[in-house]
Amino acid sequence: MxxxxxxxxxxxxxxxxxxxxxxxxxxxxxxxxxxxxxxxEKILERNLLSEVRGGLKQDMKGIDRMLEFQKLINTSQNILIEWLGSEQAYNDTLSTHIHQSLYYSSYQAHEGPYETLKQFGMHKIRNDTIRRQIGLLYEVVYPEYYSLLAMYQHNLDKMGPYIEDHLLEINYREAIRITDVEKMKADPKLRFMIGSLQNIGESNPFGNTPWVKNQIERTLELLERELE
Known part of the structure; x- marks a missing residue:
C-alpha cells in the first residue's frame, strides 16, 4: 500500500x-x-425552404396564366351577352365565343414542397414568422381560394347543359349550329345565366386573386430574406 x-x-x-x-x-x-x-439540420431547413420558394414562384406564374385565360372567357361571355340583346345575325365568330364561354380556367398550386415539409415536420423551420406564414398560405389561403373558384365551376356546370339545349351539337372542329336563333335570343334565363356566370368570373378569380398573390408575395419575400 x-x-x-x-x-x-x-x-x-x-x-x-x-x-x-x-x-x-x-x-x-x-x-x-x-x-x-x-x-x-440547417442544410435540410434551407433545402426545404428553397423547394417551397420554387413552388411559390411557379404558383405566381400559374395564377397569371389562369387570369389571362379567364379574361378570354369573360370577353367571350360579354360578346355573347351583347349579341343576345342585339339584332345582329349569328355568325362563325360567335361560335368561337360560345365555345370560349364554356371554358373553365382551373388553378392548382404546387403543394408538393409543402407536403414534404410537413413530412419532415414544421418544427424544422426555426423562424416562427416564416413557419406561420407558410402554414397560413397552404392551410387557409389556398383552400379558401379553391372554394371560391369552385363557385364558378358550379355555375358553369349548371349553365352548360342549358345552353346546349339551344345547339344542334358542339363541335370543336367546326362552327356551332344553333337550333333556333330567335328562340335563343328570346330566352331570358339564358341571358341571366351567362350574365351571372360572367359576374362570378369577375369576382372569382379576378376579385380574390390579388389577395392570394399578396400572400404568395409576402411568403416569397420572407423566404428570400431567409435564404439570401
Missing part, C-alpha cells in the same frame, strides 16, 4: 493530465457531433 501511495505521489500529474486529455476528447467529440447535427 505504501508503494502505491508513493507511486501516486510521484505520478499524479501524469494521471491528472491523462484524465484531462480524455475528458477534453469526450467533450470535443460531443461538441463536434452537435455541431455536425446542427449543420445538417
Amino acid at each position: 505504501k508503494r502505491i501511495f508513493e507511486t501516486l505521489s510521484k505520478k499524479w500529474p501524469e494521471y491528472v493530465l491523462e484524465v484531462l486529455v480524455i475528458t477534453i476528447g469526450i467533450l470535443g467529440a460531443f461538441a463536434l457531433n452537435n455541431w455536425n447535427e446542427e449543420r445538417k
Whole structure:
C-alpha cells in the first residue's frame, strides 16, 4: 500500500493530465457531433425552404396564366351577352365565343414542397414568422381560394347543359349550329345565366386573386430574406 501511495505521489500529474486529455476528447467529440447535427439540420431547413420558394414562384406564374385565360372567357361571355340583346345575325365568330364561354380556367398550386415539409415536420423551420406564414398560405389561403373558384365551376356546370339545349351539337372542329336563333335570343334565363356566370368570373378569380398573390408575395419575400 505504501508503494502505491508513493507511486501516486510521484505520478499524479501524469494521471491528472491523462484524465484531462480524455475528458477534453469526450467533450470535443460531443461538441463536434452537435455541431455536425446542427449543420445538417440547417442544410435540410434551407433545402426545404428553397423547394417551397420554387413552388411559390411557379404558383405566381400559374395564377397569371389562369387570369389571362379567364379574361378570354369573360370577353367571350360579354360578346355573347351583347349579341343576345342585339339584332345582329349569328355568325362563325360567335361560335368561337360560345365555345370560349364554356371554358373553365382551373388553378392548382404546387403543394408538393409543402407536403414534404410537413413530412419532415414544421418544427424544422426555426423562424416562427416564416413557419406561420407558410402554414397560413397552404392551410387557409389556398383552400379558401379553391372554394371560391369552385363557385364558378358550379355555375358553369349548371349553365352548360342549358345552353346546349339551344345547339344542334358542339363541335370543336367546326362552327356551332344553333337550333333556333330567335328562340335563343328570346330566352331570358339564358341571358341571366351567362350574365351571372360572367359576374362570378369577375369576382372569382379576378376579385380574390390579388389577395392570394399578396400572400404568395409576402411568403416569397420572407423566404428570400431567409435564404439570401
